[in-house]
Amino acid sequence: xxxxxxxxxxxxxxxxxxxxxxxxxxxxxxxxxxxxxxxxxxxxxxxxxxxxxxxxxxxx
Numbered sequence: 001x002x003x004x005x006x007x008x009x010x011x012x013x014x015x016x017x018x019x020x021x022x023x024x025x026x027x028x029x030x031x032x033x034x035x036x037x038x039x040x041x042x043x044x045x046x047x048x049x050x051x052x053x054x055x056x057x058x059x060x
Contacts, residue, residue, distance in 0.1 A: 023053070026053060026055075030046070030048070030055055030057070033057040034046065034057060036059075037057065037059035040059065042059035042060060043059070043060050044057050044058075044059060045057070045058040045059070045060055
């Protein structure tokens, strides 16, 4: 297998796996922030964009 074909196949797969892993970590931290509001007897107010990459949680 040539080096060029390795870059064409495996590099995008690795980058996609990293992006998926980061998205899952971000969604997990969003859930933990919501759980922290609930454990303090407050209601979580969540504002998020597409794919939940940018979000904010306000407890009221």
